[in-house]
Amino acid sequence: MYKNEFDKHIQNKSISNSFVFFGESSFLIDMYTKMLTNIENTNILSYYHDEYDFNSAKAHLSQGSLFGDRNILIIKSEKKVPKKELDILLELCDKNPDNIFVYAYYGSDHKTYNNKKAFAKTKAMNVRFFHPKEYEAQNIVFQLAQEKNVNIDKFTISHLLKIHNGDVALASNEIDKFRVYDKAITTKDVDNLVYGLASINLDDFIKKLLDKKDFRDDLLNILEHGEDEIRIISAITAYLTQLYMFNIYIRINGAPNALEILGYPAPSFIVEQKASAAIKIKPQTYSKLHELLLNSELQMKSSNVDKSAILLSSLIRLQKLL
Known part of the structure; x- marks a missing residue:
């Protein structure tokens, strides 16, 4: 069962x-x-x-x-x-x-x-x-936070999970760090406490990547602070998957609904940003982007390969597909 x-x-x-x-x-x-x-x-x-x-x-x-x-x-x-x-x-x-x-x-x-x-x-x-779906992972971490009297909402938990590429175990371990704070935990708190440096933010990096801006300095900064190449690829894949969900929903219903798409209510400005980014990419392009990222991740998991070189090459190719 x-x-x-x-x-x-x-x-x-x-x-x-x-x-x-x-x-x-x-x-x-x-x-x-x-x-x-x-x-x-x-x-x-x-x-x-x-x-x-x-x-x-x-x-x-x-x-x-x-x-x-x-x-x-x-x-x-x-x-x-x-x-x-x-x-x-x-x-x-x-x-x-x-x-x-x-x-x-x-x-x-x-x-x-x-x-x-x-x-x-x-x-x-x-x-x-199976690995928990996004809304299941959020509920698990949220329940744990309540048990440990940590004041954190599901939007912030979603941000925490993204940092850990959806890994519920890692996200749950972070909850203990927040127990000493007698206040509501924000996404900024998560960035400061989990990353150690608020300047490292994969979401911002991915937005710059999808806007076809020069990302190489940011990528170098992220890698120098200990991020893993495979995790970066996985984070981009997850981000694009979410945009694709927005794209499909908007094409069918005409307007986005965060609760139905993400499983939780998100701030209106976040919904607007996601919707705007989602409709810029054609459905067939999403398929090509996912294929590129998944193949790149598979290459990285092979032995004796230069993961950084594969990552850089893949991201350059990704921008060309946009």
Whole structure:
């Protein structure tokens, strides 16, 4: 099953006591593992990566709980637990509903577990977690901010996520930096605290790039302050994707609606800027731009390449397509 269906089971209190989590988002795997095992008065046995030992894991779920407490087993690993061993551990949970077992698989072989028949003989719930969509990422970080009493709105959270290229884990870690401030956190605060230098702003750089202005000094400045070439390409891709969403919406409806396009209400001047930039680019050009950026990112991820040279060449070609 997927996250939405699993969330409904949690809300309806119809979840099992054994789980197999896998997928693209390590952050969500960690978040749901913690959520389901953060229980007081329990005996928790956790294995990380190569620590897993079947005999001791089996013994933990087989033994009677001490003083009426519950036994919880957590296995976190990029390596697959042998199917026979996994089935035995899941069966032990079926026999004792007081126990909880979470197998958090961080590997890339999703086909093994992305199958309803994989655990048909047990009550285990296998859940695949994809990377959160933009509005989901915002809600996750916003909820975390509320829990830590950080006053920050979703527009500023969106800015924070852009800085980290949509990485929810990195954005969530930044929330702790804001806890000492007894005021509303603004985008300027984010720039100062996250970048360390407010002058480094990828959005401003991308705007200059799309306006076909000379960007080379700005690019050099960004790279000198530690930005990664792949992250810059990814940020440009994400920015263009958002503009394309504005373009499509305006072509269909005649006017932009930030809530429907972005999933949150943005300031009017931001909406106007995005809409104005979006309609300047033809739909077929968006396709060419995305193809160029994705191919460039793929090249950068190859070994023994000059990423800076690929980046510069790609951005020059990008401006020629505009």
